[in-house]
Amino acid sequence: MTNHSTWRASILFEAERVQLLVKDPTDDVLKAQLPPWTEHPRALLTILEGLSLWSGGRLCAAAYVDERATDCFEQIFYAGGLVEPASPLVTVDVCPRRDRPRRLGGIGDFRQLRLREVGR
Numbered sequence: 214m215t216n217h218s219t220w221r222a223s224i225l226f227e228a229e230r231v232q233l234l235v236k237d238p239t240d241d242v243l244k245a246q247l248p249p250w251t252e253h254p255r256a257l258l259t260i261l262e263g264l265s266l267w268s269g270g271r272l273c274a275a276a277y278v279d280e281r282a283t284d285c286f287e288q289i290f291y292a293g294g295l296v297e298p299a300s301p302l303v304t305v306d307v308c309p310r311r312d313r314p315r316r317l318g319g320i321g322d323f324r325q326l327r328l329r330e331v332g333r
Contacts, residue, residue, distance in 0.1 A: 219237065219238050219270065220235055220236065220237050220242060220264065220265075220268040220270065220272055221235070221236055221272075221273050221274070221275075222234065222235045222236075222261060222264065222272055222273070222274035222275070223236075223274070223275050223277065223326035224257075224274060224275070224276045224277065224305075224326075225277045225279070225325060225326055226249070226276065226277065226278045226279060226282040226285050226286040226289070227249070227279045227281070227282050227285075228249060228279060228281040228282045228285060229249060230246050230247065230248065230249055231246070231247045231248070231249055231257075231285070231289065232244075232245070232246050232247075232323065232326065233245040233246075233247065233260070234323045234326040235264055235272075237268075241323075242264075242268075243264065244323055249282065249285040249289070250285070250288065250289070251288075251289055254291075254292030254295060254296045255292075255296060255298075256289070257289050257290060257298075258290075258298050258300055258303065261274055261300070261302075261303045261305070262300055262302045262303055265300075265302035265303055266302065271302060271303070271304065272302060272303045272304070273303075273304050273306075274303060274304065274305045274306070275305075275306050275308045276290070276305055276306070276307045276308065277308055277309075277325075277326075278307065290305075
């Protein structure tokens with residue numbers, strides 16, 4: 214079965230966590246909260262590639278980086294300059310973070326990423 218999915222991912226890099234929200238056109242598909250570090254330089258890209266394979270289509274992701282989390286983003290996404298996050302399955306755009314009141318109250322609250330998704 215061929216499924217030309219329109220899943221989209223939003224990733225919020227903060228100093229204390231990384232949040233991932235994946236949506237299809239009508240609903241949430243996956244929400245995750247991860248630590249701001251990883252043991253493998255391709256861990257996040259591999260997660261995104263797996264989601265792309267699961268959905269049957271290319272995955273578009275938007276990365277939002279808090280100014281205090283620049284080092285976190287560089288380490289997770291570029292392994293401190295050792296890896297170029299290129300994939301035929303995933304497109305990642307780094308987007309400027311708009312100033313909004315902090316509303317994330319725990320793993321269940323992903324309003325910031327939903328608001329950014331609407332503004333794309």
